[in-house]
Amino acid sequence: MQALDESALTHxxxxxRALSEPTRLRILNTLRNGEKNVGQITELTSLGQANVSKHLALLFESGLVTRSAQGTAVFYAIADQATFDLCDMVCGNVARIVERQFSNTNSLRKQLGKLSR
Structure with missing residues (x-):
């Protein structure tokens, strides 16, 4: 990141930012097993069609998904497997952070419990 200019950092x-919305992460997760159309994504996420379409448009503009017309339907697919790799890495990191926080909280509770006796 050190060698990136302002324009690159903005990208x-x-x-x-595109990955920071839980709804968009849910939508991306539906694409793990291959391309889907808006109706399929709507059904899998239990989100409204307009909501799914709005988020897919942003994901497309951000380059995270591709789209292709097949007859009258538009199908979306993940643009790069590295996106899932990144999300999996972040999820693992978040799990470790939560574990540490939970461990620290339990340790603090034990210490406070000893003080209140």
């Missing part, structure tokens, strides 16, 4: 921030 990186936009990429992470």
């Amino acid at each position: 990186v921030a936009a990429y992470f």
